[in-house]
Amino acid sequence: MRPGDIVAVALDAKETYVAEFASAEADLPSPSWLRGIRRSAIERFEAVGFPTQRHEEWRFTNLAPLLRVPFKPAIIGGPDGVVAEKLEPFAFGILKTSRLVFVNGRYAPRLSYLRSLPEGVRIASLAEVLRQEPGTLEKYLARFARFQDDPFVALNTAFFVDGAFVDVPKNTVVDEPIHLVFVSTARDVPTIAYPRNLIRLGAGSQATVIETYAGWAPEVTFTNAVTEVVSAPASVLDHYKIQRESEAAFHIATMAVEQDRNSSVTCHSMSFGGALVRNYVHTLFRGEGGSVGLNGLFMPSGIQQSDHYTRIDHAAPACTSLELYRGILGGKSRGVFNGNIYVRKDAQKTVARQVNKNLLLSKEAFVDSTPGLEILADDVKCSHASTIGQLDxxxxxxxxxxxxxxxxxxxxxxxxxxxxxxxxxxxxxxxxxxxxxxxxxxxxxxxxxxxx
Amino acid sequence: MLEIKNLQVKVAGKEILKGIDLSIGSGEVHAVMGPNGSGKTTLAQVLAGRLAYEVTGGTARFQGKDLLAMKPEDRAREGVFMAFQYPVEIPGVSNAYFLKAALNAIRKYRGLEEIDAMDFMGLVQDKAKLLGLDETFMKRGLNEGFSGGEKKKNEVFQMAVLEPKFCILDETDSGLDIDALRLVANGVNTMRGPNRAMLVVTHYQRLLDYVIPDFVHVLVDGRIVKSGDADLARNLEKHGYGWIVEEAPKPQPARA
Structure with missing residues (x-):
């Protein structure tokens, strides 16, 4: 394709999405404070549009196949064919979890259940919380995932209907993992969904949250997901994102984490499905003494593309980050690892280690690995390493x-x-x-x- | 058991083995000694099936079958085992998993049922004790972070579990302290028997003080230049390889 064509495709798609917002806006769950944010987000999107491969961060990702598909939101109340049995393969053997299921971005109570939870713990539909207590989320929602920087976050912010709200009060430990399942289905026309999640951990609390993205071939779906995490001091979060949509699915997801002092967050990202998958994980240390682990595996084959962008922002001193990402690429698949560790001037005593290793199982597979460290402080221990190779x-x-x-x-x-x-x-x-x-x-x- | 005739091998285009004749009968232990670069390791590796080695002439028959035509895994299943000079470290695969996979692959080839977990653990514990390997070792990654001595013990341990008919020991004594050497030698000796043959490739006499060979062959520049019994090895230890290299017949320059 000539460069001019992709620009035209991106422009057409932009206009379609902007027009879609005008007709959808009235039906979105929006307390007044959120209505303004949604408007700003769509305006921002309209100003920047979809990225092309001329954008540094999108150099290896051709969005044309995504932008050419006329996706529609699933019809509310329409039969989606998702029954509990279809979700069984996405469970974890004997592991007992509470489970919230979202089908095409909407809460599906019939597939969801909560097990007994410690007092004060909430696991709920974000849309319901917005409707019933419009003020509760104002301080948190859309405060961490910046739509100003990313057109897909902007679209999600403008369009999201639902997602999970996980709230763990201070000094509370939730022993059983919380499983959030996002199912994408498309019966007649390609379907788009914008899951939006907010995870809030109180001081000294602890929880394990699993996000599973599920779907079945050959359904063509587009999931544009955003998860925001806000960790209060000394809290502990073990977070898993397991991407198992169909190999015809498009998936772009952003995770934005903000950590207060001495908090610990681990973000596991395991990517298996999807025709075109892009994960962006951004963590920020707001207070000192925090630790974060980014632990990723991507395993595309066939003609899948699996891209992983991460940014760890050491904005506070004495924090530790450990990043391990491994890619296993077969067939004619493509992959990207782009890791950026940013150590600000005052972030002394930072410890940061980043390792990305890639294994190419075929001669036609291709991976681009760009490790990155940007260090403005002078008393730090940082390292990064990247390898691409075949089996020994x-x-x-x-x-x-x-x-x-x-x-x-x-x-x-x-x-x-x-x-x-x-x-x-x-x-x-x-x-x-x-x-x-x-x-x-x-x-x-x-x-x-x-x-x- | 093994009949090697006029075996010639090239490595990266260079002729390393220039016509080896060697006959090893059941129950026999043969040692192949020689200076560095004489082709000892090439001989061991080519019998085990290393692909980078190009056989340019000759034959090797193992129990009547064409060994050189077999894939490495089929040689192992037929009963050939090589203890590596440099065993490979494979983090992420436990010793237990690896050995069970190997044992079952061999059993399947021989028409036997897969070994169950209990029997396997029993078998493994006995053999591990023989080599002074502790129990945590089975759970560790294959050779991961092992010392040189531990790696060599692991090779002989695998040999003891897999019970091959023909064992090739490639410089198994190198890098071993005397205690480890005794354990390894003891492991090898317990495996000697009328139905098993061994080829011990070594630069030094050390291992042969404990594993007494029936035959000793001296390899120089890709050819066996002298054969004898265990005394030959002791002579080499005393006098070095120099005298044999001198004695060895030089290839005659072609006349114009």
Whole structure:
């Protein structure tokens, strides 16, 4: 495609989305404070439009296939065909969780259930909270994910209908993980959804939140999700985002985390599905002594594209960040890792480590890895490393020399490559599930799983 | 058991083995010694099936079958085992998982049922004790962070569990302290038997003080230039390789 064509596609798409807002606005859940934010967001979007590959951050991502599809929001109340059995593969074995399910961006009470929760803990539909207590979220919602910087966050902010609100009061520990399931379906026409989540952790509280994005081939869907996390002092959050939409799905997601002092957040991002997936994780240390772990695995094959942009903003001193991302790319797939660690002038005693390793399983797979450190403080310990390679043939031979056939040897080594990231997962049933998902992505992975 | 005839091998275009003849019978332990660069490791690796080695001539038959035509995994399943000089570290695959996968691959090939977890643990514990390996070792990543000695012990441990018919030990003594050497040698000796043969490739006499070979062959510049019994190895230890290199017949320059 000539550069001029993509510009025209992006312009057309922009006008469509802006016009869509004018007709949708009245039906969106909007207390007055939010109405203004939505307007600003769509105006911002109208001003900047969709990015093209001329934008530095979008250099490796061609959005034309996404922008050409005329997506529509799912019709309210229309049958979506999602029943509880269809969601079973997305559970985690014996793991007991409360579960909120959203179908095409709307809360589905019939598929959701809450188990017994400690006093004061809320797990609710964001839309319901906005309707019933319009003021509750004003201080938090749309304060951390900046729509000014990102057209997709702007679109989400303008259009979101629903999502999860998770609120853990201070000094409260929620033992069981909270599972948020976002299902994308498209019965007749390609469907768009804008899940919007807010996770608020009170001082000294602790929780585990899992976001699963689910869908089924060959349905063409577009999920544009935003999750905001605000962590009060000394709180602990273990967050998982597991992307398992269909390989015909488009998925662009932003996670914005703001951490107060001594808080600890781990963001696991495991990406398997999607035709075009882009994850953006942005964390900010607002107070000193915090720690963050970004732990990612992306495993595209076929003609999938899986992009991962991260930014860790060390705005306060004595915080620690550890980032591990691994890519395993097969077929003709494409992947991007772009990690940016920003250590501000006053952020002394920062410890930051970033490692991105990529394994190419075929000659036609391609990954672009751009690690980045920008350090303005002078008393810090920071490092980054990035590798791209194939399986070690010495290791393949070693396994074969013990009687393991070549294909199995390659599977075992591929599985082993992912283990660094998988081993960061503290919840055993999630770890087991990830092992299964990794193996299921390999042609004869089931054989390897049997002997595990 | 193994019949090697006029074996010639190139590595990266360079001729390394220039015609090896070697016959190893069941129950025999053969040592191949030689100075650095003589082709010892090439011989070991080519028998195990390393792909980078190009066989340009000769044959190797293992129990009547064409060994060189087999894939590395099939050689292992037929009963060939090489203890590596430099075992590979594979983080993320536990020793237990790896060994069970290997054992079951071999059992399946031989028409046996897969070993169950209890039997496997029993088998493994006995053999681990023999080599002085503690229990945590099975859960660790394959050779991950192992010392040189631990890696070599692990090789002999794998050999003990997989019970091959033909064992190749490639410089298994290098990097071992005397205690580790004794454990490794003891592990090897317990495996000696009428139905098993061994090829011990080594630069030094050290290991051969404990694993007494039936035959010793001296490899110089890709050829076996002298064969004898265990005394030959002791002579080499005393006098070095110089005298043999002197004695070795030089290829005659072609006449014009």
């Amino acid at each position: 043939e010495n290791a393949v031979f070693y396994l074969r020399s013990r009687g393991i056939d070549e294909e199995n040897a390659r599977h075992i080594l591929t599985y082993a490559f992912a283990s660094d990231v998988v081993n960061q997962v503290k919840v055993a049933p999630i770890r087991i599930k990830l092992d299964q998902l990794i193996l299921s992505r390999l042609p004869k992975g089931a054989d390897v799983g049997e002997t595990l």
